Amino acid sequence: xxxxxxxQRIMTLSVWKMYHSRMQRGGLRLHRSLQLSLVMRSAxxxxxxxxxxxxxxxxxxxxxxxxxxxxxxxxxAEAAAQAAPPDGEPPSPEPMDTQETxxxxxxxxxxxxxxAKASRKRRSSSLSDSGDAGLVPSKKARLEEEExxxxxxxxxxRLQPPPAQAEGAFPNLARVLQRRFSGLLNxxxxxxxxxxxxxxAKPACRPADSMLNVxxxxxxxx
Amino acid sequence: MEEDIDTRKINNSFLRDHSYATEADIISTVEFNHxxxxxxxxxxxxxxxxxxxxxxxxxxxxxRGEYNVYSTxxxxxxxxxxxKSLEIEExxxxxxxxxxxxxxxxxxxxxxxxxxxxxxxxRDKRPEGYNLKDEEGRLRDPSTITTLxxxxxxxxxxxxxxxxxxxxxxxxxxHINSISVNSDYxxxxxxxxxxINLWNFEITNQSFNIVDIKPANMEELTxxxxxxxxxxxxxxxFVYSSSKGTIRLCDMRAxxxxxxxTKFFEEPEDPSNRSFFSEIISSISDxxxxxxxxxxxxxxxxxxxxxxxxxxxxxxxxxxxxxYLRSKLCSLYENDCIFDKFECVWNGSDSVIMTGSxxxxxxxxxxxxxxxxxxxxxxxxxKPRAILKPRKVCVGGKRRKDEISVDSLxxxxxxxxxxxxxxxxxxxxxxxxxxxxxxxxVN
Numbered sequence: 274x275x276x277x278x279x280x281q282r283i284m285t286l287s288v289w290k291m292y293h294s295r296m297q298r299g300g301l302r303l304h305r306s307l308q309l310s311l312v313m314r315s316a317x318x319x320x321x322x323x324x325x326x327x328x329x330x331x332x333x334x335x336x337x338x339x340x341x342x343x344x345x346x347x348x349x350a351e352a353a354a355q356a357a358p359p360d361g362e363p364p365s366p367e368p369m370d371t372q373e374t375x376x377x378x379x380x381x382x383x384x385x386x387x388x389a390k391a392s393r394k395r396r397s398s399s400l401s402d403s404g405d406a407g408l409v410p411s412k413k414a415r416l417e418e419e420e421x422x423x424x425x426x427x428x429x430x431r432l433q434p435p436p437a438q439a440e441g442a443f444p445n446l447a448r449v450l451q452r453r454f455s456g457l458l459n460x461x462x463x464x465x466x467x468x469x470x471x472x473x474a475k476p477a478c479r480p481a482d483s484m485l486n487v488x489x490x491x492x493x494x495x
Numbered sequence: 496m497e498e499d500i501d502t503r504k505i506n507n508s509f510l511r512d513h514s515y516a517t518e519a520d521i522i523s524t525v526e527f528n529h530x531x532x533x534x535x536x537x538x539x540x541x542x543x544x545x546x547x548x549x550x551x552x553x554x555x556x557x558x559r560g561e562y563n564v565y566s567t568x569x570x571x572x573x574x575x576x577x578x579k580s581l582e583i584e585e586x587x588x589x590x591x592x593x594x595x596x597x598x599x600x601x602x603x604x605x606x607x608x609x610x611x612x613x614x615x616x617x618r619d620k621r622p623e624g625y626n627l628k629d630e631e632g633r634l635r636d637p638s639t640i641t642t643l644x645x646x647x648x649x650x651x652x653x654x655x656x657x658x659x660x661x662x663x664x665x666x667x668x669x670h671i672n673s674i675s676v677n678s679d680y681x682x683x684x685x686x687x688x689x690x691i692n693l694w695n696f697e698i699t700n701q702s703f704n705i706v707d708i709k710p711a712n713m714e715e716l717t718x719x720x721x722x723x724x725x726x727x728x729x730x731x732x733f734v735y736s737s738s739k740g741t742i743r744l745c746d747m748r749a750x751x752x753x754x755x756x757t758k759f760f761e762e763p764e765d766p767s768n769r770s771f772f773s774e775i776i777s778s779i780s781d782x783x784x785x786x787x788x789x790x791x792x793x794x795x796x797x798x799x800x801x802x803x804x805x806x807x808x809x810x811x812x813x814x815x816x817x818x819y820l821r822s823k824l825c826s827l828y829e830n831d832c833i834f835d836k837f838e839c840v841w842n843g844s845d846s847v848i849m850t851g852s853x854x855x856x857x858x859x860x861x862x863x864x865x866x867x868x869x870x871x872x873x874x875x876x877x878k879p880r881a882i883l884k885p886r887k888v889c890v891g892g893k894r895r896k897d898e899i900s901v902d903s904l905x906x907x908x909x910x911x912x913x914x915x916x917x918x919x920x921x922x923x924x925x926x927x928x929x930x931x932x933x934x935x936x937v938n
Contacts, residue, residue, distance in 0.1 A: 300582070
């Protein structure tokens with residue numbers, strides 16, 4: 274349980290960092306994004322293995338009710354992802370590359386940059402291998418997000434365009450991330466993930482934060 | 496709005512110092528030239544400051560040459576890439592000197608996207624006695640000129656001027672992390688996250704791509720290039736390090752595109768050290784050839800390793816820089832310190848290696864005696880002529896006097912950039928916005 278909470282915390286932290294790194298001067302740093310996605314993947318694996326051990330009730334998989342039908346066919350097509358940039362991609366793959374968050378394998382890290390573009394990226398087939406029902410975004414998760422969310426006081430301009438393009442691969446997560454992070458960034462500039470330089474031996478587990486839990490559940494879903 | 500957030504984050508860490516330092520003054524690179532007479536520093540504001548060692552006077556034999564400011568110039572300015580809506584930082588990532596071939600000095604400086612060749616030259620004479628111009632440069636009335644004279648060169652106050660001689664731009668999609676001058680002195684390479692380009696100093700509108708590790712599908716990206724350097728003597732050989740902790744040695748004679756390495760250096764992972772953050776702390780932040788060309792040294796987050804070029808399966812020496820941080824990796828991830836890129840340097844004889852750490856500490860390892868020392872670059876400890884006292888970090892419970900405990904380390908004070916004089920025991924240490932120069936004690 275401790276392990277699971279810790280893994281959740283690190284995943285949230287990583288997503289936050291990834292989002293924040295997009296706003297830094299100089300643009301998205303490929304190396305940093307890669308490292309963040311590696312940590313995210315490790316945290317996710319840890320979380321999933323801890324969850325399996327704990328036999329927690331999982332979010333049910335509603336068959337045929339995935340919010341984005343594109344998520345299903347690409348599972349088989351992932352192996353042929355070489356032909357990936359489909360014709361629908363923006364005509365300049367090079368400039369896009371620097372803004373993409375690279376992924377070693379499947380990773381939720383794609384979610385933050387994705388909302389900014391109408392994405393046609395496929396999900397990894399390893400998601401289908403794991404067979405974890407909680408990984409597929411479900412209607413139930415979306416309802417919970419909408420219940421728990423609060424209206425942020427202000428939304429940065431950058432976050433405005435994405436809602437219009439929410440028909441990307443992960444519309445729910447996109448929306449959740451926009452609202453959550455705008456809240457985090459505007460209301461609390463000394464953001465929660467930055468710990469003071471004097472390191473503690475073991476970071477204490479934060480008390481369950483309903484907002485973060487919702488966010489992390491959305492992250493885990495991918 | 497995004498910039499406000501950035502500024503706030505930076506301001507907090509500096510206010511703790513009780514001396515407010517602007518972000519632009521943070522030193523981002525330090526490099527001695529080939530004779531050690533000049534020392535160049537680059538900062539986040541895109542400026543280059545060059546120090547020159549003063550001539551040792553015969554009167555004061557005990558006073559070693561000190562370094563004074565020789566020239567300051569703005570190398571890079573912030574730019575905006577309109578196509579991608581990205582700002583290009585003016586921070587100087589690396590400076591590399593060219594060997595001196597005439598009276599002028601040449602150096603390469605680079606930011607994330609553009610490399611520039613600068614010529615630094617002195618002017619201490621000026622011509623006087625023109626026929627057609629007067630002393631202020633105004634044209635004289637031709638009817639007043641009745642005699643002819645030859646202008647003579649008269650001494651003037653020394654003026655050091657820096658001029659950009661070449662600008663090598665638009666060749667990198669990703670952020671440049673290294674530049675390295677080839678031993679043929681005609682070419683150099685620039686490396687970004689996924690590609691390495693070879694340039695000729697005379698040609699700015701073309702470069703050869705010699706390494707390209709960009710996968711066809713970016714989703715399959717697993718590693719990036721973190722540093723690259725030419726061999727000091729063999730102009731066909733270079734190495735580059737990766738974020739996975741591996742080093743590849745390439746020979747440009749083998750093929751035009753050096754995607755297939757000649758040698759591959761990788762140490763098998765120690766399973767007992769495996770942790771959550773293993774992958775990211777194994778990323779190599781710097782790679783340096785020894786002066787002899789026989790060894791390479793790599794720096795990852797916790798260690799410095801020396802490799803023999805003839806042995807690829809493991810390093811010949813491994814030095815722990817700050818192993819006490821191994822249990823703190825989670826906190827270091829939270830405050831982003833785990834992403835810090837430390838550099839490492841050899842001394843002139845390749846017998847001692849040096850690298851930086853936190854709390855303004857830097858470490859030196861003697862490869863022969865296997866002794867190591869931790870020193871601190873701070874104002875309190877640095878009265879001129881004072882001898883630096885070795886420092887010690889206490890790991891266990893009992894802290895002795897003069898030791899500092901791990902939890903008291905200041906992680907905002909990091910020494911990422913250091914340089915060692917090519918032949919003498921003089922070191923330059925950059926601590927945030929301050930430059931410290933230390934010399935051997937003179938008996």
